[in-house]
Amino acid sequence: MSVELLGKLHFFLSVVLIGLSSSTWGQPTYTISGYIRDAHTGETLVGTSLRLKAEPAIGTHTNHYGFYSLTLVGGPHVLVVSHVGYESHETTVSLSEDKRVDIDLSSGELLDEVVVSQPAINEQVRSPQMGVARVDVNEIKHVPVLMGEKDVLKTIQLLPGVLAGGEGSSNFFVRGGAGDQNLILLDEAMVYNASHLFGFFSTFNSDAVKDVNLYKGGMPAQYGGRLASVLDISMLDGNKRRVGMEGGIGLIASRLKMDGPIAGGRGSFMLSGRRTYADLFLKFADDESINNSRLYFYDLNAKANYRINDRNTLFISGYFGRDVMGYASLFGFGWGNATATLRWNHVLNSRLFSNTSFIYSNFNYHVNIDNNDLNFAIASRILNYNVKQDFQFFQSDRSTWRFGVNLLRQEISPANIDAGANSSVNSLRLDSRKGMELAGYLSHEWKPTDRLSVVYGLRANNFLLLGPGMFYGYDADGDVLDGRRYERGDVVQYYFNLEPRLSMSYQLHRNNSVKLSYNRNVQHLHQLTNSTSSLPTDAWVMSSNNIKPQMADQAAIGYYQNFSDDRYEFSVESYYKRMQNQIDYRNTADLQANEHIEAELLYGIGRAYGAELLLKKREGQLNGWLSYTLSRSERRFDDINQGNWFAARQDRTHDVSAVAMYQLSPAWNISATFVYSTGNAVTFPSGKYSVDGRTLWYYTERNGYRMPDYHRLDLGATWESNVSKRFKSSWTFGIYNAYNRKNAYIIDFRENEHNPNITEAYRIALFGIIPSVTWNFKF
Amino acid sequence: MHRYRIISIVLFLSLSWSCEDVIDINLNDAHTQLVIVGEVNNRTNRQQVTISRTVAFDRDRPFDPVSGADVHVSSGSGGVFHFIEQTPGIYIANNFRGRENERYELRVQLGGEVFTAVSTMPTLVVADSIGTALRNIFGEEEKLITLKFQDPPYIPNYYRYLWSVNGTPFEMVHVAQDKFNDGRYVSEDLIDFDLKLVAGDLVTVQMQCIDKATFDFWNAVQTTNPGTAAPANPPSVFGEGALGYFSACAVSEISTVVQ
Structure with missing residues (x-):
């Protein structure tokens, strides 16, 4: 599309839309619009709510780029502008023409001792959007994670409806969907493989992240291309x-x-x-x-x-x-x-x-x-x-x-x-x-x-x-x-x-x-x-x-x-x-360098x-959340499991996460995360047989078994100090898997070393207790 | 093949953190399934068909023989060879030697049920040399056996390698295909990480040229690893009713002393 064409399109649209909307009401209306920014950094704020103080039902919120526009009847109005972690701001405007008002909000870094009233922070109740979770990057700062690398993908796994893709993994499954059914966007660009080191770290460096929105359902129409979720x-x-x-x-x-x-x-x-x-x-x-x-x-x-x-x-x-x-x-x-x-x-x-x-x-x-x-x-x-x-x-x-x-x-x-x-x-x-x-x-x-x-x-x-x-x-x-x-x-x-x-x-x-x-x-x-x-x-x-x-x-x-x-x-x-x-795939599908790869595929529901x-x-000294997911995810293919429904691999019945962060003193913040889930569906053998001197496993049912329950406690502590007015330093200490639970990563079967006639199951646990320490600075 | 290399590296990395222990798992006692394994080779006059049933996972012996089956193999050129049950579940014919490019049909009748499978013996490919090679695998010097041979061009070839070390019974090492090296002069490395070769070991390698179905069976076995999303029974030439395969294979043997 050429720029000229876009320009024409813009002009056409303005004419049509203004015609469509003006003078639909009896009273003259005017529009107040502008950007809302952080007062300290000038960073635009996304999802900031603006409401009339007198009539909180009337309001709007800033879009992806921090822009808002609100059309009101003429006259004086008091607007309340609020954003999580910022001081609420009141602005009086007198509308007799369209007005451009840019607003700077001060962040509430020192608000722990101050009681702030946030009258309009009931967006989750009010907003028509459902199935959405917004992750505030400041909010996740204290959540303890593996090896101290804070990670948005691991934090969203602690939300309901989002299941972790395995021990230490940044892969995730949303509402029974597969891993490739998540649309992952970084500044609108699709990210195909959002992890490093085979999944242990996500590609998103949380230092560079401003805002994270996860849509699990009811996705707005501007998003498309994947079944299960949009992570924007x-x-x-x-x-x-x-x-x-x-x-x-x-x-x-x-x-x-x-x-x-x-x-x-x-x-x-x-x-x-x-x-x-x-x-x-x-x-x-x-x-x-x-x-x-x-x-x-x-x-x-x-x-x-x-x-x-x-x-x-x-x-x-x-x-x-x-x-x-x-x-x-x-x-x-x-x-x-x-x-x-x-x-x-x-x-x-x-x-x-x-x-x-x-x-x-x-x-x-x-x-x-x-x-x-x-x-x-x-x-x-x-x-x-x-x-x-x-x-x-x-x-x-x-x-x-x-x-x-x-x-x-x-x-x-x-x-x-x-x-x-x-x-x-x-x-x-x-x-x-x-x-x-x-x-x-x-x-x-x-x-x-x-x-x-x-x-x-x-x-x-x-x-x-x-x-x-x-x-x-x-x-x-x-x-x-x-x-x-x-x-x-x-x-x-x-x-x-x-x-x-x-x-x-x-x-x-x-x-x-x-x-x-x-x-x-x-x-x-x-x-x-x-x-x-x-x-x-x-x-x-x-x-x-x-x-x-x-x-x-x-x-x-x-x-x-x-x-x-x-x-x-x-x-x-x-x-x-x-x-x-x-x-899904045929038995023994060859998915590598295969010209006929599509011949290896099976289709089901x-x-x-x-x-x-x-x-x-x-808010408050203690904050955090408790999340519980009860779910089922099943598949049916004519050529798998005799055409019967079977549990998808990511099917997990119960999944609980608890996250708590406590501000002990201005310098110390302590935190804990506990997760508990019942096991994923898995295929285990139900018998064995011998072929040419080798013992082979006999499988009867796809994903007919369950992995053992998984649970884990992580602890974290952050000590912040202001070395000088500009230079801040903090130490973050973490303990992953604090009580050293041996969660099964893999369960496999083998012949006993001493007596090959005896077969045994063994489990591999990936991470035991892992302490971590990180030093952070800012100036 | 690269995938396995990658997986092994991941496993190697993970294992440096991980721990392993034996656990108890409750597995269902499934209904049992018939297992038929037949082989016709060009090297000896003795051909064998094994018939057994699967057993429960916690049973001591994985082999539950099935007796009283009527077993015979007919060849494309009109021969019919009967197999006689020599020990329970093991059926032997001592009166024929398989021929390259001949089509064989196995027929097993058990009670009222009949199971059939067809296999055509591939053309023999013979290794022209064998030797010991040293490879550094994750910091460990490992001795392995290398075979060299010319793969026939323009046709898919499938190979199954077995070895016997110092006279032990032949054990399968792995199966391979020429998907990535069709028509090349191939060096095939044979290694078993559970068996350390030392200088002076006498290693006899049996190189089998097998058909695609037999390759698919063993390839399914060897590519199933703890990271396989949906492990399943290897594909059976007998269909739903029985597990196993029927392989008409062209076989050669070659020996070396480990250096």
């Missing part, structure tokens, strides 16, 4: 007032961040890096083969923004992260994500906000082997270019429209082998696959009465699988039926789907509400993994002539209640989800249902 992560913009540095030195990684103003405060930048150094210790090893090994990862986050004028702001942000593993020159393995986002915020008028994004995202891995006559390289890549145009039209205090289009071009280059001239293996080249997704959406947030509010919308999704390449059809046994060569630009397969979305709330009293939601989601990108942990080498495929798009329909109902002046939040949500075109309870105390 924004990076910090950087301090607009002064240059600052912060960093930390931990047991396994160190971090450094720098941010500050550019162009005299018209913009700011943020640069953040992190690197692990487990491999530096390897250098001290006497053994040559160990000190020749490489094992580390690093991350770089960078962002800059520049305010051209009151109406236009540009943002550019990027992420680059890589894992490196190797052994001398014999073996090298590296993988990582790179993303870049260029955004243009344009305030067309006080009520129409536009954002245009150009997004690039790339995930790749490569393997090098150079061992005598065995020398080859494997490389694979997923690449996408994405253009998004979003509009937000603040029609009135009761009505906000969002609409936009999104063009996504995705290319998957499957693992190719490049063999050296004298290598004992052959080179192998598979066709890459190209897909184009064009989506448009319209979403309306509407408050027909003071008690009822609704967000409803529709997303229309066109998917085209494009040539060039050979495309095959397969019969029910996975044998090739036919093959056809397509040229560049040919459409191999086309899918059109409509995805309705609805989320509504009815406020019973000031402090409680009921909500309903329904959403249909469609997914065109599928990760193929037949191991328990997802690996960077997993193959990805797009919807095709063989693979139909995965589809999910979810309905949910919930009850929300705030207590004691909004200090406590309680919610219960219950959902039912139906999934179609789910993917799924269902998931459950209830989620959350009780949260959000």
Whole structure:
């Protein structure tokens, strides 16, 4: 889309929308709009609530970029602006024309002794959106985690409806969905493999993270592409007032961040890096083969923004992260994500906000082997270019429209082998696959009465699988039926789907509400993994002539209640989800470097249902939350388990998390996390037999057994001190798995060492008690 | 193959933190299943079919023989060979030697049920050399046996390697295919991490050229590891009614003394 065309479109839209909305009410109305920022850093604030003091039912909140717009009848108004962790702010405006008012909020860092009234902090009761969890990065600062690396992905696992993907893992499962059914966005760019070191650390360096929103259901129509959840992560913009540095030195990684103003405060930048150094210790090893090994990862986050004028702001942000593993020159393995986002915020008028994004995202891995006559390289890549145009039209205090289009071009280059001239293996080249997704959406947030509010919308999704390449059809046994060569630009397969979305709330009293939601989601990108942990080498495929798009329909109902002046939040949500075109694999499927990989796939259906309870105390010396999830997730495939329903691997009946943080003194904060869950579904043998002198296990049922219960207590303590007015230092101490519980990571079976006729089960526990210490500084 | 290398590295890393212990698990006593394993080779006159049933997991002996079956193999060129039960569950024919590229059909009748499977013996591929190699694997010097041979180009080949160390019964080492090295001069490394080879050991390697179904069976066994998401029974040529395989294989043997 050219800029000129966009400009015309903007003009057209302003005319139409203003015509649509003006003078619908009898009294003259005016619009107050602007940005809300942190007073100390100039960082824009997302999700800040603005309400009329006299009539709290009337109000709005800032969007993703900190912009708000509120249309009110003329005259004087007192606005209450509030945001978690900030002092509430009252502004008096007298409206006789449209007004631009930018507001700075002071953060409440020293508020522990001060009682603050936060009259409008009942957003969770009031908002029509359900199934959403917002994680405040400051809030998770004290949550103890493995090896002291604070991690947003591990913190969201402590929320109801989100299950941890295994010991120490940053993988997560939402409402019975698979790992690849989570859409993970970093400044709108898709992140394909959101973990380092096979899942033990997430790719998100929490120093660089501003805001995290997780949608488990009722996803707004602007999001699409995955079935189970949307995890939308924004990076910090950087301090607009002064240059600052912060960093930390931990047991396994160190971090450094720098941010500050550019162009005299018209913009700011943020640069953040992190690197692990487990491999530096390897250098001290006497053994040559160990000190020749490489094992580390690093991350770089960078962002800059520049305010051209009151109406236009540009943002550019990027992420680059890589894992490196190797052994001398014999073996090298590296993988990582790179993303870049260029955004243009344009305030067309006080009520129409536009954002245009150009997004690039790339995930790749490569393997090098150079061992005598065995020398080859494997490389694979997923690449996408994405253009998004979003509009937000603040029609009135009761009505906000969002609409936009999104063009996504995705290319998957499957693992190719490049063999050296004298290598004992052959080179192998598979066709890459190209897909184009064009989506448009319209979403309306509407408050027909003071008690009822609704967000409803529709997303229309066109998917085209494009040539060039050979495309095959397969019969029910996975044998090739036919093959056809397509040229560049040919459409191999086309899918059109409509995805309705609805989320509504009815406020019973000031402090409680009921909500309903329904959403249909469609997914065109599928990760193929037949191991328990997802690996960077997993193959990805797009919807095709063989693979139909995965589809999910979810309905949910919930009850929300705030207590004691909004200090406590309680919610219960219950959902039912139906999934179609789910993917599993034939027995002994060959998912690596296989031209006929689609012949190895089986298609079935799924269902998931459950209830989620959350009780949260959000302020005071003691805060934290208690979460409980009761759930079931099942699949059915004609060719698996005799066509009977079976529990999905991530099916876990009970899951409890308790998080408590206590401010002991201005310097000391102590915290504890306890998790308890019943075991995941797992396949164990129900007998054995002997073939040619080997004992083999006899399996009768897919996922018919359960892993043992899992529980763990983590403890943390933070000691903060202000060395000088500007220089702050803190020590964070942590103990992971404080009572050294041997939770089963793997249960496997073997012949007894002394008597091969006897078979025994054994368990591998991954992490025992692990202490950690991190020193952080900020100036 | 790279996946296993990666998995082994992950396991290696995890094991440096982890601990392992034997536990009690309650496993269901499933209904039992018939297991048929048949082999026809080109090396001897003695061919064998084994028929047994699966047993409960906690039983001492994994082999529960099935007697009284009527077993025979017919060849594509018209021969029919009867197998006689020599010891319980072990059926032997001493009167024929398999031939390369010949199609064989196994027929097992047990009570009213009949199980059949077909296997065509591949062309023999022979190793032209064998030797000892040293490899540094995670800091440990390991001795292993290397076979060298020319893989026939343009056709898929499947190999099963067994060895006998100092006269012990032959044990399978692994199965392999030429998916990544079709038509190459191949060096195949044989290693068993539970068995340390020392200088002076006499190692005899049996190299079997097997069909795809037999490869699929053993490949399923060898690729199932504790990280497999959904372990399952290896695919059976007998269908739903019985586990196992029927392999017509072209076999050669080659020996070396470990250096």
